[in-house]
Structures are given as C-alpha cells and as structure tokens.
Amino acid sequence: MVMTRSLPNNCKADDSVSKVFIKKHIEKPAKGKKKRNKGKKGNKPYRIGDTVNLKDLLFTQERDYLIKYKDVQIKKEQLVGKVIVLHFVSLVKGHNNLIPDPDLIDIYKKLEPKGGFEVVFVAVGDGLTCLDTRESTSTYSTPQQCFEEIFSTMPWTAIPFSDLKSRNRLEKLFCIVSDTRLEMEPVSFVIDSRGVVLQADATQVFSMYGSAGYPFTKQRLKCLDHEDYVTMEQLSVSTLLASPQRDYVITNKGDQVPLHKLEDKVVALYFFTDISNVRITSKLKLAYKELCKKMEAFEVVLINLLSISSDTCEDTFWKTFEAMPWLAIPSKDTDCCKKLLRIFDSTICDPGPYPVSKLVIIGPRGKFIEPCGANILCCYGIPAYPFTRFSAVNLKIEKVKDVKPEMFWNLDAIFRQQNGSKVQFSQIVGKRIIVLFQLFYDIPEQTLKKLIALYNQMKGTDDEFEVIHIREESKWGHVGAVIPWLMHPPFSNASDAGKVMRRLFYYGENGLVAFDRDGRIVRMTRRLAVGKTVFPFFDAEKMEDELTRVGVLGSITYAVRPYERFDRDVAGRSPDDQLSALASVMDWLI
Incomplete structure (x- = not known):
C-alpha cells in the first residue's frame, strides 16, 4: 500500500486562508487614508486604513496618563512609537466578560516587554446593571467595583473609570454602542504608531495568529499563511x-x-x-x-x-x-x-x-x-x-463482508407492502436487494422520489432490484409518497438481526445497504443520494468513476490540503460515511 500526500498545483501564497479570512472577517480598507470628523453624527465604524489621532482620543488637558491596576500611571510619552490595541469591554454584560481574553493576555505578555505594544482597556457602559446576580456569585454595590473587578484581571492599561467623558467619546467614535459583537465578547481595534487602523475586528486575528501576527497588518498575516503553505508543501x-x-x-x-x-x-x-x-x-x-x-x-x-x-x-x-x-x-x-x-x-x-x-x-x-x-x-x-482511513476501511470490510440478507430474515419471513399485500422472503432470494434503514429521521423527499422512479423504471428488466424499507410500522402511512416496495418494522436491539444491523450502522441512523444477486454487499452508505442509473449497483466501468469521485484509485491516495481541503462531494461526509463509501470501493477491489 502506498499512501501519498499531494498539494494543489495552482495554490499560491495569495490563495492562502488569509485571503478568505480577511475577506470574511475584516473590512476592506478605504481607498486612501481618511480622517474622521470627531463628534460627527452618523459616523460609520472605523475600517482598516482609516486614521485616528490617538493623542486626542486617549488623553485630555486634565489627564496626560493612562492607568494600570492599583493606579499605576503610564504617561502618554510612554506610548510613542507603539502599536496600540483599544480593547472595549462591556460592563453591562459584565458576567460575560469577567474572564479576560486569554489570547490577548498571552500576546501582551510576549510583546509588552519588547517595548512596541500596548493595550488600552475602555470600559463600555456605566455599569449600573453590570452583573446579573442570578448568573454569578459576585455582586457589586457600585459601578466602580464592577470596573475594578474586571480590570484586576488585566495586565495592561486603561482609561480611568472616572473619565466618563473620554470613554463615551471613544464609544461614539468607534460605534461601540451599536456594535452587537460586544454582547458576546470584547471588541478590539489595532492602531499603529501613526494612528492607522490595522485591524477593525482583532479578536479573531489574535485567536488565529497570536503574537506571531505582530504588528497585525494584512501583509504580516499573509506572510504567516504563506509560511503555513510552505510547511505543508515540505x-x-x-x-x-x-x-x-x-x-x-x-x-x-x-x-x-x-x-x-x-x-x-x-x-x-x-x-x-x-x-x-x-x-x-x-x-x-x-x-x-x-x-x-x-x-x-x-x-x-x-x-x-x-x-x-x-x-x-x-x-x-x-x-x-x-x-x-x-x-x-x-x-x-x-x-x-x-x-x-x-x-x-x-x-x-x-x-x-x-x-x-x-x-x-x-x-x-x-x-x-x-x-x-x-x-x-x-x-x-x-x-x-x-x-488511517485505509486501515479502517480494511477493518470495516472484514466486519461487514460476510453480512448476507439471510442474516436478517429467514426464508419464511413476511413483508408487507403499502397496499396491504404480503411477500415472503423466499420469493426475493437471488434478486438484487436494497435494505433501506429509516428509523428516527426522515429521508429527503427528493431522494425518495428518485429511488422510487428508479425502482419503477427497472422493474421487469434485467436490472431490477427489490427494496426492503425498515421503518416504524406506525409511520408507514406517513411517508409522503406512494411506496411500491416492501416494508418491515425495525429489529430489536437484542435480536440477532439487530446485532447484524449495528455492524453496518450506529443504532438509529438512516442508511442503505445494497446486495448483489449472490448476497454480497456492493454498496453501503449513510449518504442517501441517488445519481446514476446504476445506483447503487456498480459495474467495473462505473466503479472507476466512483473511485475517482471519492479520491481513491488503485492504491489509496488522499491528502489534507491546507487551503483546498477535501473534494466538496466528500467534505460534507462524516469520517464513518467516508469509510462506508470507501468500503464499497475496497469490496470491489477485493
């Protein structure tokens, strides 16, 4: 057996996840740097590339410092030349934000000693309803206590709680009041030493890249993603x-x-x-x-x-x-x-x-x-x-390859049809048979209609097959379509047939098992999708298409690609469903 790794030939650095990530999570920069009018009503949220005056935003004529916990003052001169993170945390939603962002704390501990990085905590709200006592054992008699509790867990600076005017100005300028993100987590903006906004939604950037993302420019993130790609390539x-x-x-x-x-x-x-x-x-x-x-x-x-x-x-x-x-x-x-x-x-x-x-x-x-x-x-x-899935497929085959229809029913077993007629199992032995397990969940109506159409089309031809539909008897009349095939109630867990069923699928799952005329399993899947006319029975020519579709041909070859992952047709399947698809392939190869 040879298992190989492959990467997309057309994958370049610009194709990396950063392109998708930035497009999805980070707003596009404005064309040219744009300074916003302070206090103007209807301001839009700051975007990447906008500029701000940090000196005017963080300090006042009466206050030329920020504070650290225990009222340690950090003078404004100490912020010169640094990348600044404005870290907005809601006091109103204090019970959600009492635990500080571990990613940002880790970043701060690594970058702050190097002298080029600082975080400024901006408390949002007056804190009058800072904590719902029904959801926390902590209670606060004043908004100041609420602020102090949160601030005590942070190693960085803050605008003093007493400077309500500065905090409110920042809330309005950065549109924090209407920002729904703050209800779930803190909101962070990254601003460089020139006042240029580098990130307008930095929480996910911190989570994905950590301190390696510093100074958190788009170029730096793309560089890291290219390094990831090279790592996978080598x-x-x-x-x-x-x-x-x-x-x-x-x-x-x-x-x-x-x-x-x-x-x-x-x-x-x-x-x-x-x-x-x-x-x-x-x-x-x-x-x-x-x-x-x-x-x-x-x-x-x-x-x-x-x-x-x-x-x-x-x-x-x-x-x-x-x-x-x-x-x-x-x-x-x-x-x-x-x-x-x-x-x-x-x-x-x-x-x-x-x-x-x-x-x-x-x-x-x-x-x-x-x-x-x-x-x-x-x-x-x-x-x-x-x-690996290859070794699991071999085990799966060993587990199910001996399963025959006769292991579910004896020759005298009786099946009913929707119209009330009865058919004995001995009458369908030697035919191609599909066993359709439907226990707790409905089969998509479109899939059911396609299978019914295929069943009726093949009836009376050399390609005909029989279907045994395993379903609760009380629901036989609620299928939503005229079912032309045989019906049978579910097996009990303790029965021999129930034990055989669990060799094929987890209990309660929908699934399909197809047997050829010799009673061999030729198809087993939880993905009930009807496509080609030979479904679910394959000849050698058609099976080659299936091999290609699931990414297997000859020796098993598959890869995890860093930016172009599994084929879309396989990506939606759970690992066990992939095993089922591969098992039918391997059964044919054997």
Missing part, C-alpha cells in the same frame, strides 16, 4: 512542530527530545482541549502502551490548547501532562499551537459520536496525513493502526 514533523526558538519536544519530566528523532515514526498530534477528555485519552494511552510493547515506531505529541494565560493554568497543564506517557510541545509555545490549528483547520472536534479532540496522524517522513485519527481510534481501536 511536510515533516520538524517543519510542523519546530519554531525559531525550539527544535525539540518535551517529556512529562521536562526532558528535551530532538524532533529529528521522530521523523521515521508515525506521529499522532493530539490537540488537547479539555482535561475531561477521558475517553479518547484513555484509548490513546492503551494504544500507546500496546504499540510500544510491539516495538512499533509510533509517538504521540500533545498540542496544548488549554489557556496558559496564568501561572495557575500552567500548573494545570503540567498536572495533566504528568499523567500522560507521551511527548508535548512546551505549553507556552502558543504560536506553534495556533499555527497547527491554522494548518489543520480550527475545528478541533472530529464529527461522529465518539471523539472529543482532534487526533492528526502524520506518516513517517510526512508520507501521509490523516485528520480523522480520533474517530478511527475510538471506532476501531488498536487494530486500525496507523489509524
């Missing part, structure tokens, strides 16, 4: 996990392990999001232990996605990591973690009923990438090593 464990300051990972004792020692191994990147991920962690520990016993070249690297904005969170990470037998990226290297999230998509949860966190499998020398490792590990266990 894929290896080292290019993925190294940083300018680090070429190693660590053990749970703090020892350093050079990255080059992992190059010839299968490496699982474990994106860890919650210390309560007991199921996947326990399964991964078991697999790690067993594979080490077998001397398999396998390693796991923990990617910590927990907040490390405080020493307490750092301690929590080490308490968690100490119970794990594998390696990890140093917990404070958040920029590397964010890079990996950008490359492998920020969605950290695999679809399906089992996985909690993402498990990305990297082959030796970067020969393959498998993004669905968590689902495969949880569904198939150690036998699926190296936890």
Whole structure:
C-alpha cells in the first residue's frame, strides 16, 4: 500500500486562508487614508486604513496618563512609537466578560516587554446593571467595583473609570454602542504608531495568529499563511512542530527530545482541549502502551490548547501532562499551537459520536496525513493502526463482508407492502436487494422520489432490484409518497438481526445497504443520494468513476490540503460515511 500526500498545483501564497479570512472577517480598507470628523453624527465604524489621532482620543488637558491596576500611571510619552490595541469591554454584560481574553493576555505578555505594544482597556457602559446576580456569585454595590473587578484581571492599561467623558467619546467614535459583537465578547481595534487602523475586528486575528501576527497588518498575516503553505508543501514533523526558538519536544519530566528523532515514526498530534477528555485519552494511552510493547515506531505529541494565560493554568497543564506517557510541545509555545490549528483547520472536534479532540496522524517522513485519527481510534481501536482511513476501511470490510440478507430474515419471513399485500422472503432470494434503514429521521423527499422512479423504471428488466424499507410500522402511512416496495418494522436491539444491523450502522441512523444477486454487499452508505442509473449497483466501468469521485484509485491516495481541503462531494461526509463509501470501493477491489 502506498499512501501519498499531494498539494494543489495552482495554490499560491495569495490563495492562502488569509485571503478568505480577511475577506470574511475584516473590512476592506478605504481607498486612501481618511480622517474622521470627531463628534460627527452618523459616523460609520472605523475600517482598516482609516486614521485616528490617538493623542486626542486617549488623553485630555486634565489627564496626560493612562492607568494600570492599583493606579499605576503610564504617561502618554510612554506610548510613542507603539502599536496600540483599544480593547472595549462591556460592563453591562459584565458576567460575560469577567474572564479576560486569554489570547490577548498571552500576546501582551510576549510583546509588552519588547517595548512596541500596548493595550488600552475602555470600559463600555456605566455599569449600573453590570452583573446579573442570578448568573454569578459576585455582586457589586457600585459601578466602580464592577470596573475594578474586571480590570484586576488585566495586565495592561486603561482609561480611568472616572473619565466618563473620554470613554463615551471613544464609544461614539468607534460605534461601540451599536456594535452587537460586544454582547458576546470584547471588541478590539489595532492602531499603529501613526494612528492607522490595522485591524477593525482583532479578536479573531489574535485567536488565529497570536503574537506571531505582530504588528497585525494584512501583509504580516499573509506572510504567516504563506509560511503555513510552505510547511505543508515540505511536510515533516520538524517543519510542523519546530519554531525559531525550539527544535525539540518535551517529556512529562521536562526532558528535551530532538524532533529529528521522530521523523521515521508515525506521529499522532493530539490537540488537547479539555482535561475531561477521558475517553479518547484513555484509548490513546492503551494504544500507546500496546504499540510500544510491539516495538512499533509510533509517538504521540500533545498540542496544548488549554489557556496558559496564568501561572495557575500552567500548573494545570503540567498536572495533566504528568499523567500522560507521551511527548508535548512546551505549553507556552502558543504560536506553534495556533499555527497547527491554522494548518489543520480550527475545528478541533472530529464529527461522529465518539471523539472529543482532534487526533492528526502524520506518516513517517510526512508520507501521509490523516485528520480523522480520533474517530478511527475510538471506532476501531488498536487494530486500525496507523489509524488511517485505509486501515479502517480494511477493518470495516472484514466486519461487514460476510453480512448476507439471510442474516436478517429467514426464508419464511413476511413483508408487507403499502397496499396491504404480503411477500415472503423466499420469493426475493437471488434478486438484487436494497435494505433501506429509516428509523428516527426522515429521508429527503427528493431522494425518495428518485429511488422510487428508479425502482419503477427497472422493474421487469434485467436490472431490477427489490427494496426492503425498515421503518416504524406506525409511520408507514406517513411517508409522503406512494411506496411500491416492501416494508418491515425495525429489529430489536437484542435480536440477532439487530446485532447484524449495528455492524453496518450506529443504532438509529438512516442508511442503505445494497446486495448483489449472490448476497454480497456492493454498496453501503449513510449518504442517501441517488445519481446514476446504476445506483447503487456498480459495474467495473462505473466503479472507476466512483473511485475517482471519492479520491481513491488503485492504491489509496488522499491528502489534507491546507487551503483546498477535501473534494466538496466528500467534505460534507462524516469520517464513518467516508469509510462506508470507501468500503464499497475496497469490496470491489477485493
């Protein structure tokens, strides 16, 4: 078997995710720098490229300073030449914003000592209704206490709460009062030392790029995205996990392990999001232990996605990591973690009923990438090593290849039709049969109509097939169409037929299984889409089209592309649905 990685030939730096991200999340800059009239009614929100006078906005004739917690004063001269973040936080929605932005705190701790970065907290609202006591154990007798509670968690500067006039002026100029984003999270603007707005919605930029995004210009973000693309083009464990300051990972004792020692191994990147991920962690520990016993070249690297904005969170990470037998990226290297999230998509949860966190499998020398490792590990266990869809497909085939229609019904079983007539199972043995499972969810009406039309079209021809529709008997009359085929009630969980059904699908799922005249499975899918006239039975010529469609031909070849991911036809499927499609392909190949 050869599993290879490929990248789109036409993918250039400008095709990277930054183009999509900026278009979607960041407003286009105005043509030419535009200074806004202060106090003018009906001002539009500031956009990238607009200019502001920070000196006039942040200071007054009576106040030439900002404050840090405990009333430490920061003079306006200390902000000269710095990139400034205006960080608006609602006091009215204080119960949503008491926890500070961990990404911004991490960025601040890394950039502020270098002298070119500052954050200014601007409290929004008078705080009179700053906290709903029904939703929090904290209560405040004054708006000032509400402000102090929030400010105490922030390491940066603020406009004094007492300067209500300056705070209100900033709210109006930046259209914060009408900004619905503030109801869910703080709103941040990034402004350079000349007063040019670099970002008008910086929260997601901070989350995606961290301190590596400094000074947070579009050009800098595009540069990072191009670096991500080059990383994938020259894929290896080292290019993925190294940083300018680090070429190693660590053990749970703090020892350093050079990255080059992992190059010839299968490496699982474990994106860890919650210390309560007991199921996947326990399964991964078991697999790690067993594979080490077998001397398999396998390693796991923990990617910590927990907040490390405080020493307490750092301690929590080490308490968690100490119970794990594998390696990890140093917990404070958040920029590397964010890079990996950008490359492998920020969605950290695999679809399906089992996985909690993402498990990305990297082959030796970067020969393959498998993004669905968590689902495969949880569904198939150690036998699926190296936890790729190819190995899972082989297990899936072994699991279902012996399933026959006779395992569901004996020859005397009786089926009913919608018109009340009855058919014995012995009468359809030897025909091509589709078993259509429909338990809790409706099948799309358009799909049902196409299948009915195909059924009627093929009736009486050499290509005819029979359909057995598994559905609750009470709903037989509520299908929404005249059903010409056979109906049967669902199997009980404890029955032999119910156990066979669960070998094919999770309990309660809709699904389709097609058997040829010899009773072999030739199609199994949860994606009930009727296309070609040969659906769901394939000949060799038509099967080649199916191989191409799901990205498989001969030896299995697939890739995770950083900017052009799975084919659209496959992208919407869950991993198990992809396995079902591939299983029918592999069944034909065998």
